[in-house]
Amino acid sequence: MSTRLSLAIASLVVLVVHGIVFYDQFLNRWEKHQTAYLEQARSLAKTDAERQSIDAAKPRIEQIIVTQFGESRVDRCTTCHIASDDPRFQAYSQPLHTHSYSASLGDIEKNGRWERRHKFSDFGCTICHDGQGRGLDTFYAHGEDENWPQPLLGFATQANWKPAYKAKLTGAEYMQSNCAQCHTEDSFAGTPLVTRGRQLFFEKGCYGCHRIQGLSHGTLGPDLTEVGKRWRIDYLWGHTVNPRDYSAVSFMPKFDLNDDEIKALVVFLKSRKGMNFAETTMDQYRAKLQQTSLPAGVGANADNTPSAARGEQLIAQRSCTACHRLGDKDGHISPDLSYEGLIRDDNWLMAHFKEPRSRIPDSIMPVFGFSEGDYRSITDSLLSRKTPPNFKTGEETYKGLCARCHGEKGDGKGVTYLYLDPAPRDLTKAAFMTTKPEERFLTSLKEGVPGTSMPPWERVLTDQQRKDVLDYVFKTFVKESRRELKERKVPETNPVAFTPESVNAGEQIFLQRCTGCHGRKSDGKGPNSLDISPRPRNLRNSAFINHTTDKRLFTSITYGVEGTAMPSWMDYGLTQTDIGNLINFIRSLNPKPAAAPAEGKSPKLTSRLTVRR
């Protein structure tokens, strides 16, 4: 009996669901819109014939199939927006609204009648607006579905977009990025934001790291040739504002941009879809061969100007201050160049331009690939900056020169700290600061720390000024007095001879003990390195290692480094011979340039030695 009852109930459930599904199929919103349109059109009709044909019309799915622009598109937008090409509906609200006519879109008015430049039957809708042409309800058609990569540009947002950006991502101007698919001229009047974005791409130095086919060939960052195809404008916006929100490992700097600039950049980037309807394949190929790297105006050769003055212009045109500080302009990313003439010399600057990593092995500065003459001019211009600052107290000096990297609070977190590797020293770490001899700090101040962004202040600051600033640091940040350590027994030079056997023994010890932090490639990027502050040393930083004495290496390995994660390896059973072997291994990674070859000649070799395995 219960079988029959359950059977009856289940059968009725089946019937009800069938009924619901069947009925639901006839409740399409677009049918309502079309019915409303037909009613209105009937009341607007002038002749009987017109009325008759309207009476005969039934709601149906309208579609425009466009094949001439890239992949074929099926746009069914006019199913709901059925009045979009009917001039009588200008006063109606969406979806029964006439698409506006505008001279700026190329529409022409003749005898009171507008004629469209971009006919809907030829172009469809999504080619300008984006959205999902095949969708038949607003959620899908407008691309509000998070799974659709092209929501209506400037009109639709998706639920998972950051609320902070959402309001900024609406506005018809975002559609300029689609105009630029065909109108690729550099300064097309209809796409001012694309033009501005392209300018910013060069002004802000983006081109130094990013490649866009036909525009730039940076290699440090991702290729942006097709960036607009994949990413939605919320991602482009957010990533431009703060790269680390989206990718924790991004080392793209956070630029100082206002909303208008970001919008222009976003529109420009969105327009990079890697295809160009107006171009033929042959055009694209020619562009590829040409590889124009800089837009007109940038780097224009001004004859008869002295090199330094020309360098000044170049610095302005190529927006060095998008990252660097120079006088009152500051990009908050990379070192202050205001006193460069007192800090670096000609050799250093030229070598650094050609290969920044030859001087500071972990620098993020891209290789810009300017001409030799341009580098010469910029170097001359920088070297002409020889006016030392006039700081009276240690505090003034610190705030004027040190705080930009070491931070207002001395915690090593100045505005630029994220982009410097090795990171600026945390001056509040008393354990470190109080155990190192005063001479070491004074030497670092005077001579800088080779292989890092700490410059030599010898010619910028007087002895007294350097002493004052050190006192200021100790008084304000360290707040503890120096500790006298027990005397340490450390040889002045490595007692173990530098032989292949010693290096091999050192490598074995290194692979067993050190790779967790210093990494298998000894580049300081071991698996634990991310959790350690300060980060482990890059032992392939030749400039730094070659400048460091055996005694200091011995001390650091034997007794550890206070205030860092480096432990005292004496406690873990390493003998003096072991440590000697280790030091020989580390030295073997950083061969000294034999008898100082000509500066700048193959700098890569010195810093990029392959690991012997």
Add this chain to the structure above:
Amino acid sequence: MKNPAKSAPDGAPEDVNRRKLLSWLSGFGLFGSAVIAALANLIFIKPRVTYGAPNRFSIGKPEDFPPGARIALDTRRVCIVRDGDSLAAISTTCTHLGCIVAVSETGFACPCHGSHYDQDGNVTGGPAPRALSWYQLTLAPNGELVVDKDNEIEAGKYLKV
């Protein structure tokens, strides 16, 4: 497999009515569902959009067709005829076996089996069984002519512009 008229086997007499009712209910539910499902599948099979060339398309403004013009749009398989301010769209698909007829001085001629039609599409010779179809031609609100090949009209019915 299912037999809606299934009846109860012998059982206690007082249960028989109840059983019968439940059987009829199940039968009703399942039979009804089957009917709806069959109908729904028919609707499903019938495409609501087509993927080929559309049957309704815009062909431009009336001015594009000067009086006296007989312009065959081969890809669309339609010939636009203008006579003074009267316009019409005549099919260029031969009614015999579906070849594309050519526009000739006297009307239309089929290259496949030699059917001939006059200027209005009436058969004048050859194996063609019927006259060529006339399609509905309307003037859309944006001022363009629209041919609707789904909509055949009687021959000789022109659109006045």
Add this chain to the structure above:
Amino acid sequence: MSTQTVTRSRDGWLALPGNIWRSVFRNPLPDSDLGRASTSFTNFFLHIHPVKVSRHSLKATYTFGLGLMSAFLFLILTVTGVLLMFYYVPSTTQAYDRMLDLRGTVAFGIFLRNMHRWSAHAMVAVVFLHMCRVFLTGAYKPPREFNWVLGVLLLLVTFFMSFTGYLLPWDQLAFWAITVGTSIAGYAPFVGKDVRFLLLGDSTVGQEALLRFYVLHVAVLPIVLTMLATIHFWRIRKDGGLARPPEEDALPGESSTPGPMEVVSAAPVVMATSAGAAAAAKPLLERKQYGIQGLVRGPITKVGNISDRSKFSWPSLFQAELLVFVITVAAILVVSLFFNAPLEEPVNAMHPPNPAKAPWYFLGLQEMVSYSAFWGGVGIPTIEVLILLLVPYLDRKQVGVGRWFAKERLLPNTLFITFAVLNVVLMVIGTFFRGANWEFVSPW
């Protein structure tokens, strides 16, 4: 055979509808046992059933109708699948667009896709549960060893069916699930790379893979599955119906502890028209005529109107089967009404989602793969399948057959439950507890 099946022909136009009806349905609705019997075996769709069926087999709590349910799910899948084929194009440029059309334009398109999707998931789950049922009731013991083997093969084919269907929408979910899934296959020793290449027809998932998966999904595998399932059903009859405890087959007056089943089943009960042999065995069966359908291997052949622990298939069995069918359909319909089948972003071969996950029934594998590629992806699954295939040949003792969680079968049942739960737990971990970079996350 019986007077009821003789068609009573009448003449005249008025009798035409009746004559047509009777020519199709030879039996009127039965009102006698003889009629019930002949209804079963004169109907094409019903004749695979026995005329009488043990009451034990009819108990809902014994089988839960799981095997039947998977068969019905396959039926739903076939019907909806064939309908979806009308609109699907196995091409990388069109497949996703057709999905959008099914969702937006085609009448009932989204509903049919939902039904197909959810039935596919349900079938994988139900087939697995059916296997659990058969094991835990000891129903794979002789003479049903081979049917268990067929069942294991059916499980594998079901997995593969579902897996091949997963790629067809050509969205990010599909693309990366198949990329991950076929990479797991690539870990097999010696043949892995070749199997993967054969499956994909290319070194990566692309147009060739889509076409191959489509052909496998709509032609090859359904045929294989249908054939295996047909043999599976046929064997049920030939192995004497569903497994049940021996006392269920005891005849009235007979001792409730009959001899070992094997004795009875080893020798098919061949009965001739002569009643001699049967009469010697059972006085009750005296003077009975046996038809050819008596030539069935099994513990006992149900003939005659002996009051035993069985019922006529019409209506008890058919009603129960119909109920399982309607409940299955109802469940799928209701789920399809409320939940839409997922459709993610169109394929972007450059940007894998993080994490890229295989279909849920392979997430146990993927979880194991995250520990050891070879053992998790190939070693352990192969061993599992081998053990499953060998189980009926290793465990042949005729104890605890036809009862859930029989005490005598404590060890095998415990082992099996551990095996099943372990797999499910791994699947659950893989599905809910793994986030970006396959790191452990809490779903809450």
